[in-house]
Amino acid sequence: MSMLAINGERLWQSLMDLAAIGATPKGGNARLALTALDGQGRDLVTGWMRAAGLSVTVDQVGNIFARRAGRNNALAPVMTGSHIDTQPTGGKFDGCYGVLAGLEVMRTLNDHGITTEAPLEVAIWTNEEGSRFVPVMMGSGVFAGVFALQTALSATDVAGKRVADELAAIGYAGDAEVGRKVGAYFEAHIEQGPVLEAEGNVIGVVTGSLGLRWYDVTVTGMEAHAGPTPMPLRMDALYGATFLMQEVIRIANDFAPHGRGTVGVVKVHPSSRNVIPGAVTFTVDLRHLDPVRLAAMDARFRAACAAVADGTTTGAALDVVVQDVQYFAPTPFAPELIRHVRQEAAARGYSHQDIVTGAGHDAVYIAGVAPTAMIFVPCKDGISHNEIEDAKPEHLEAGANVLLGAMVAQANASA
């Protein structure tokens, strides 16, 4: 059974056909959530789903589910899916790959006349990207109970248009209740990072999602003229801040391989060439797979802030304020599903490795309500959210084969 294989050419053709809707001159896609183009994309894919004999339902937040009956339809479905909305200058594979790999799994089972024990479903989650409406990962978030249906429906875009109205306008304001029991959830996705390519592996066995802590840090010293102020009399906010910026990186390095540390935004006040900075605000992003280690990273960062504040670090006491902005707990995926993915990759002879996801995915929300795993395939130079996003047909085919094998194994294990 596990050597059953999907049709790589058909998968690729479906990806290219969907990518023709909202295609950009640079080879990418602009198909923002709940626009007319998103509606056209949904129509195209649900047409394929119906043509494959799947029963399509739409829930109240516009999530689409295409179901293939099993032998025992009382069992909760083994589900796969992702999203087909894109960033304003997005690529052809982010999200679409997961949906169309799921469809290809269904088509393949049709081709071979195979029925699984548990029913199978392919989901298209509404507004994963969050480019037009927040919150991001809206459809899966409501499905998993992370936020309320009304929160999602009343969200507005910059033009003031509401999600509820835009769903209706494209014909995807469904009536199915949002959320129900899912037996297992798999999601295939391009990695959106450089690891598989760097390691030369085809399949990433995703063991979980990094937790993150976001902070805004403000260091305040004393603004003064760069010329007349001798070094020992300065309270240079930027000088103190640079030690904290470096400590963010050092912490992440010391918590390898799953630690991440990033300072992405720096604002200097008053921002004049010949004025010693009086205040610096910067963002900090710390991530780890393990909640205990993430807490240790947090503690070490706060200790570094205290050492800058009391003058230990630079010799000049500075005011340091650390504001917590966001916390997402690390999300470990389900061991039995991870095992299916790993075994399928091995059985098919695909080079593979364990990997974590640092980016957000619908799977991370679904993991809160169902056993979940993900399958990564390489993307060129690790680049995503970009029109030049690219992936190799043979890698996409390999990932879909792993998805096929893992879903079938899980659906039959449900017996």
Added chain:
Amino acid sequence: MSMLAINGERLWQSLMDLAAIGATPKGGNARLALTALDGQGRDLVTGWMRAAGLSVTVDQVGNIFARRAGRNNALAPVMTGSHIDTQPTGGKFDGCYGVLAGLEVMRTLNDHGITTEAPLEVAIWTNEEGSRFVPVMMGSGVFAGVFALQTALSATDVAGKRVADELAAIGYAGDAEVGRKVGAYFEAHIEQGPVLEAEGNVIGVVTGSLGLRWYDVTVTGMEAHAGPTPMPLRMDALYGATFLMQEVIRIANDFAPHGRGTVGVVKVHPSSRNVIPGAVTFTVDLRHLDPVRLAAMDARFRAACAAVADGTTTGAALDVVVQDVQYFAPTPFAPELIRHVRQEAAARGYSHQDIVTGAGHDAVYIAGVAPTAMIFVPCKDGISHNEIEDAKPEHLEAGANVLLGAMVAQANASA
């Protein structure tokens, strides 16, 4: 002769009277160069000059000279002066103190019926601040031949108004040729820095002006997502840049006491919380009193840039481009004039110290064409270019007494 003393109350009253023109609600001054308010300020001070029996001339760039005849009027004058234009939210003392201390010297000599060997002059230099028209230090710069008269006269403000027309509008488009021989130049000024206050001294004997080198530095790495990109695969432009920002400070510390190093502006691209910075541009300001040491600071900074570029510093090679923006050579002041200032401070029992100026002053340009020295007095918290700029009457009086003694000594030494 050296115990001759100025009238501190009269000096203070003149400062306050001038400060009433363009007074701001927060206690500062807004009397931008060549505005109607600057014209009113010039009228007030030249009125005082004429009342003190001084002969007033105005040159083609609007510089004002008030001359008190000596016994030998063939000698080049011993001059003092400064400016009375202010920043948009400037203080009452920056510049005005130097002009009115000079006037007070003249009034005091009148009071005592003293005639010096060489003639004395008080100068009011046009547009020192550069807030409305660039170049900054315009009047003294043209006088010293640093830039051409036509460059100054054709400079425009943001409304497109020309210096030449604005000079005429306020009645200060003079006809005297710009530039002539000056026997010696003294300038009294508030320190605009924190050194005298920190050291508890009343008089700063200014031995010279720091030279400076300005750079724009751009570090380029690779922009990537903060979550999916493991630390060893990153090319974090900001991380590399922080080492250079710190090296600027370390270099200045290692070239104490006259080294200065400041990073005042930092721009991060793309400036998103969860994106590893792909490029960082920041400004560098290095200063020193000694040209050889300033060159050594420059060499050390460039070596640090090279070490970041080749990956020695962070392990990741980054592109580093250093662009030279400005160079001002260090300006040592005239030893014999410095000696007059130091001797006067000592003879009058004022606590004093040698000091350098890191800020630009008209004296720095005049030093290129005449023996020059400056006298600093403390200002509160080292704050200037600010409406809360403040100075103590007794310090202003002390500085004017030193100016009086130094000018008389120099004028009589000319015999």
